[in-house]
Amino acid sequence: MYFIRSYGRRKNRQQKEISSDFLVKNLPSLDFKNYHLEIGFGNGEMLLNNSILNKEICYLGVDVYKNGINKVLKGIEKNQLKNLYIYEMDVRELLEKISEKFFSQIYIFFPDPWPKKKQKKRRLINESFAKILDKKLKISGKILFSSDHKDYFEDVLNIFKEYNYQINYIFRCLGKDAPFVLSRYGEKAQKKEILCNYFMGTKTC
Numbered sequence: 410m411y412f413i414r415s416y417g418r419r420k421n422r423q424q425k426e427i428s429s430d431f432l433v434k435n436l437p438s439l440d441f442k443n444y445h446l447e448i449g450f451g452n453g454e455m456l457l458n459n460s461i462l463n464k465e466i467c468y469l470g471v472d473v474y475k476n477g478i479n480k481v482l483k484g485i486e487k488n489q490l491k492n493l494y495i496y497e498m499d500v501r502e503l504l505e506k507i508s509e510k511f512f513s514q515i516y517i518f519f520p521d522p523w524p525k526k527k528q529k530k531r532r533l534i535n536e537s538f539a540k541i542l543d544k545k546l547k548i549s550g551k552i553l554f555s556s557d558h559k560d561y562f563e564d565v566l567n568i569f570k571e572y573n574y575q576i577n578y579i580f581r582c583l584g585k586d587a588p589f590v591l592s593r594y595g596e597k598a599q600k601k602e603i604l605c606n607y608f609m610g611t612k613t614c
Contacts, residue, residue: 429482432495435506441467441492443513446545448472448500448533449520453481460485460493466513471496471503500533501541509544514551522558534565543572546612551577555607562606574610581606 443466450456450470460468523531556562
């Protein structure tokens with residue numbers, strides 16, 4: 410099966426892989442009431458911050474780039490976290506292993522926008538992938554999405570509106586006013602004074 414690596418921004422040099430009990434291929438047997446998924450976590454700023462602040466929630470991060478994966482694994486070790494697990498694979502491969510109505514929240518922040526018209530088919534979030542996410546999200550679960558590309562943001566927002574998600578808020582700001590911990594790409598947008606777009610939607614049925 411061929412997957413387009415569309416949820417992380419492209420990078421050049423890759424670091425060597427490091428081993429960790431928290432770099433997994435299958436979900437370990439865990440006893441958490443709530444599971445949150447971050448797709449394409451970059452350097453893991455928000456993933457680590459949330460895991461430190463919310464020890465009662467299990468966080469899963471999925472990405473394909475070793476640079477960010479290694480930084481998060483080091484952060485797990487440094488902070489002695491027991492509620493954060495990392496997957497080095499395409500998110501669609503991971504979701505095939507996950508039961509329906511599993512996640513309480515799913516985060517997708519600053520995925521590659523593939524801005525050219527002929528590149529749009531490479532975008533991660535489209536109607537078919539949104540349908541998969543919807544199946545994996547609990548009733549009243551939340552989708553949080555951000556992009557510094559207005560066209561992509563509006564497309565994703567409309568897709569989830571069509572799935573009858575209640576849009577809790579739409580937030581547009583420069584990076585410094587972001588409602589979440591800034592990622593590497595959020596910081597870049599801030600330095601360039603690019604408007605960032607955020608929304609949170611709740612699954613209603």
